[in-house]
Amino acid sequence: MDFTPSEKGQDYLNRVKAFIRDEIQPIEADYHAEMARLDNRWVELPVIAELKAKAREQGLWNLFFPDEEHGCGLLNSDYALIAEETGKSFIAPEIFNCNAPDTGNMEVLIHYGSEEQKAQWLPRLLSGEIRSAFCMTEPAVASSDATNMSATAVVEGDEVVLNGRKWWSTGIGHPKCEMIIFMGLSDPEAPKHRQHSMVLVPKNTPGVKVERMLPVFGSYDEPYGHGEVSFDNVRLPKSAIIAGPGRGFEIAQGRLGPGRVHHCMRAIGAAERTLELLIKRAMSREAFGKPLARLGGNPDIIANARMSIEQARLLTLKCAWLLDTKGIMGALSEVAMIKAVIPQMLQTIVDNAIQIHGGAGVSDDDFPLTQLFAYARVLRLADGPDEVHRGTVAKLELKKYA
């Protein structure tokens, strides 16, 4: 048994930590302040491009790819610890070209894309030149049951025609977002998990319209944002379908495993950051003759936070290790478990941190806690609500006795 990263992983981890400490943290407050001053925040500030260039130069780029062709050949379990570090900052993932949904979209292209599709999109995504979005969730149906998806991707001759309305398309507001992966119903007569297709859609295709950007607890999360997007008779060559019609769920499944590890490890990083804020505040304020950190049930809150973070991290690392050693089919339960456990864990810690900060905790301008709360809250819904993941865990558990 060994709970340490590989030598290579540790080396990258050290370098990422140093980069964040030396390059990102010093500019982060200014970055957010500058963004706050802008009337139009749907822009990429120059500092981001500069840091991306610097990170790429140092080889801290596309770290999430497990292969050496596209990334650095890091194990999922090694990259997980890096993702945790980037999760402590709202901008770090982008700097290392490790931001969702681009990461998952690139993986889909590599694993399922045709040579033509790869040629069209991959180089610019790998270089961070453009960004992309993923359109799956729909406003009109309960998306917790993915088979409810009712937007259509119908093959007509040599074309595929897209119709319907999607939302929570993260990143679609980014000025560099040029590509969308759209998932829609192709054949309602096919078996349940063979009815849907994924289609590559240039964002500027006629009929694609971003109807609005969605405000979440008062923030549009610029310059990425979450969009509501209508597809009105969007016509593309049939070759835009990824891996052929009816394979949407198969691709979605494959996309999930590592992506959830990334999400969850970033959330663990956010939890560590939150706990640090909580403790520092609790040590700096006194009430009833004691620092808050030693008052009443507060030590329990701190201990519970530490205990839940440690457990959550180990579960996620084990999940990553299973993906490394047994693949997604060997990690189905763990992939569901982390998604059910970690966002809720983060939300609880943020809520406690808010409480210990008092009024300062609910003021957007004083601490990042409301923003962290929104992040946690959304994560409990994004990519499947907690309930669905617990359902998966239960189902796999029952299977052992079937």
Next chain:
Amino acid sequence: MDFTPSEKGQDYLNRVKAFIRDEIQPIEADYHAEMARLDNRWVELPVIAELKAKAREQGLWNLFFPDEEHGCGLLNSDYALIAEETGKSFIAPEIFNCNAPDTGNMEVLIHYGSEEQKAQWLPRLLSGEIRSAFCMTEPAVASSDATNMSATAVVEGDEVVLNGRKWWSTGIGHPKCEMIIFMGLSDPEAPKHRQHSMVLVPKNTPGVKVERMLPVFGSYDEPYGHGEVSFDNVRLPKSAIIAGPGRGFEIAQGRLGPGRVHHCMRAIGAAERTLELLIKRAMSREAFGKPLARLGGNPDIIANARMSIEQARLLTLKCAWLLDTKGIMGALSEVAMIKAVIPQMLQTIVDNAIQIHGGAGVSDDDFPLTQLFAYARVLRLADGPDEVHRGTVAKLELKKYA
């Protein structure tokens, strides 16, 4: 034993419900939409003034006062049920001139104000012509321990001089806010609960400056708002001190009882509104072949919400009844209990409602759930954090055995 309001209370309750149904609900969506379109939202829209006039005409005005001189002579337990109704709307409390902190401020004036002080402020507050704020919480200290308060209200000859910084001064952003009740340290040598004074401060007094309005989960809660206010050598005649120096805590204590019942009953109204949203959504969406309302653990969520609301309401009504029959000294534990129980209860129900709404639940533009969440979250801190109230309950419990 009788769990029904008095005849008079029932009559007023019916009339308030009818007014809300007929006058307020029909304009509410438009009101919020119009506010959202404004660049400057620190205004009172004409519709508010119109509705206030109409409510006043119908005698639905200052309902919170238990006496007939200033209000309608309703019992706290009768008014509580009215407060619940107004809590289902973000604008209703104002319409009936029953909004905090004006309600508490008026009560302070009536019970502790000099004739001169009453003459100066009371008529215009009673008529709803002006609004007021309450400045107690401070950014620099843990306000959960009120004795930490370090802003000063020092008597110098015939004057009282105010210095310091306050925040979370609710309502101070309102265009009609003209008066502030300020609480500050007068005599650090006096016994612990005789050191502070309350002072009546015209908002336009030189030295009073609203430094900023505080954003809470993305909202400034216009046109009321929560302000950070500096007091820089603010000089007022000594007669501006309420009830004389050193009586701040005594007044604060008296101000609390009914105020907490109002807060908590409005929160219960908000919880009812939230549960209604939750259920309607849960019945209108299907996943895995069932309406969400019947799926998995969702019925438990609905039952738990109902059970916690019912219990919370009864506790608050009992508290109100104790205030009616035994006064604040007979309701000390209950007044603390409701404040510890109800905001957390509301937060839990809103959180569950968000989860059941899926993505729509976290979008500010689609449902009022993020706003209700912010309301609940703030209420767990405002007027003392949960922890302090639980501490009071525990202390009173131990006293029984001392």
Next chain:
Amino acid sequence: MDFTPSEKGQDYLNRVKAFIRDEIQPIEADYHAEMARLDNRWVELPVIAELKAKAREQGLWNLFFPDEEHGCGLLNSDYALIAEETGKSFIAPEIFNCNAPDTGNMEVLIHYGSEEQKAQWLPRLLSGEIRSAFCMTEPAVASSDATNMSATAVVEGDEVVLNGRKWWSTGIGHPKCEMIIFMGLSDPEAPKHRQHSMVLVPKNTPGVKVERMLPVFGSYDEPYGHGEVSFDNVRLPKSAIIAGPGRGFEIAQGRLGPGRVHHCMRAIGAAERTLELLIKRAMSREAFGKPLARLGGNPDIIANARMSIEQARLLTLKCAWLLDTKGIMGALSEVAMIKAVIPQMLQTIVDNAIQIHGGAGVSDDDFPLTQLFAYARVLRLADGPDEVHRGTVAKLELKKYA
């Protein structure tokens, strides 16, 4: 609104409290010690009969009946507070002839029994001369779904023939238990809630056999006990069926309302007793320089206990008041709510009390906490598990929107 008992109720409450304080408490420790010394504990100790006689003399007898013919004409809401007092003792309910399941069985006889049935059983039950049991739950099926019940009560000519196995027949071990109400399937073809019948069975009828008494957390709860009972071709005249074949569920329903109030109020009494033990221990022991009562999160535990007890009591009293004023059909949700809320509340408080007692808390010989725990734990299953009652609450909630 009025949260006080009626004058008559208050008078009875005072007298019951005095009786418990003066007559029961002084002998209670000795009673349990004497029981513990016996080899055969399936006996009624003489002191019980003496106290019963004394209570009856004083008119503190059959207090649960809302009518004056059989009881004292107390409202359910008045009796509820009396039940709370008796719940602080393991023997008090019996002393006042207010013990389950006799209470419910007597009510069934009064409301649904024929004159012959009443004549046969009622006088001796009303006088406390005999005791009775209720046989509904079955070992072979999930009894949470009562329609699973598979023991049979088949009419053959002039007879009804009982077959099957029941368990958790409380009180069947009592030496004075002479009568059983048996519920069984009469007609599997009838509509779902018209298939079962209730039958009055003399315990000594051939074919009735107590197969074993069930140990619960190490206790048989003597001299009452919970039995597993087989019915092997038990033949009775058809007139033993209560209210005729197929009316079992109808009777069961009517039996439930007040019975649940009694159960829950006794559990609230047990919770008060437990909280008193908890606080006394917490004030008498020191660790890390403080009495446990003031250490760490313990004040929160005390406050939470007080808050949950107060809320639970009010909910139960409101339920009783609804039964008084609107009958069972006006209290369906409340009757389910209290059963879902109170046993769990009691379990939590007992668990916390155990923790604060340390090792002493888990020793059966040192404190009654393990016994109180077992009582709470069983109550979460008896008369329907928590889940079923939450399900009822949810169903009724959804109905409002149907």
Next chain:
Amino acid sequence: MDFTPSEKGQDYLNRVKAFIRDEIQPIEADYHAEMARLDNRWVELPVIAELKAKAREQGLWNLFFPDEEHGCGLLNSDYALIAEETGKSFIAPEIFNCNAPDTGNMEVLIHYGSEEQKAQWLPRLLSGEIRSAFCMTEPAVASSDATNMSATAVVEGDEVVLNGRKWWSTGIGHPKCEMIIFMGLSDPEAPKHRQHSMVLVPKNTPGVKVERMLPVFGSYDEPYGHGEVSFDNVRLPKSAIIAGPGRGFEIAQGRLGPGRVHHCMRAIGAAERTLELLIKRAMSREAFGKPLARLGGNPDIIANARMSIEQARLLTLKCAWLLDTKGIMGALSEVAMIKAVIPQMLQTIVDNAIQIHGGAGVSDDDFPLTQLFAYARVLRLADGPDEVHRGTVAKLELKKYA
């Protein structure tokens, strides 16, 4: 990163699993049935001795020792997985001579014992010929604060004299228990953690008296038991003090790390066993047209159990690995964390299993759930209550910022 045991560890694990499956499980029900039939259960049934001999023959003996001299040279992280397996049975730990408190007592002897002390006790403990007890907790003080300990171990000339009363001395009821490690106050003037000593006491020394055995939720846990033991002027040669006077806490500290891993991994084994019972029951019973396993919130209960077990196991394995690689000083927080997390986790799962079993769940004779509950409940107090361990975690967390 690698979550698998070492090759050697895996080999032993396989052999232990096979032994349990082939030798222990087949006789376990009979063992408990035979014990239940005995009047005097303070005996070692012959089957235990037989199985111990067989296990020893196969080299499955003293597996907990990390060295090859006394054990098999297994890492803590390897042995942890073995402890989990033994925790699924109430008798397995003894069979492999891996039962507490003998394991800890042997470790104390090896690490701190004089040659004479070792010679006297070690061979017979290592061979499983005798058993031992550990006397630390006291009835008269809050033992959560170990410095409260007030029994005395005073050096008088060449002797050490023991006085005081201990309880929760586990294993003292075993017929083969011959030795006690006693901890007492030697020098109240010394620094706080240098005041106490540990003394080796032959159980038959004059003045040692087992006052009573403690019943826990109705069980004496024979043949081990938990005793209350008085020490009345017990005189021993000074050489009976382990490592010299004043070193009690130092030794206790060293004793804790691996011991807590053992306790917690056994509890995880118990949790797995409980979850298996829960699921099997939930799949075998139907209500409302569905197996309980798929009904309402039950799948969530199953998922939550799985998720909490996985996380708890990983935390414990990491703790064991830290002990292996960094020693106790590198695992202080983890050793506290597992003790705070795992017993509570087990209690929750057992409680849920009871609920799903319905009445069968609370019957001692039908399922081992009440026994598992008692085990979990006691474990939340034994070796320090949850609160103390959370306190340690919080303290270490705050230290990072000091």
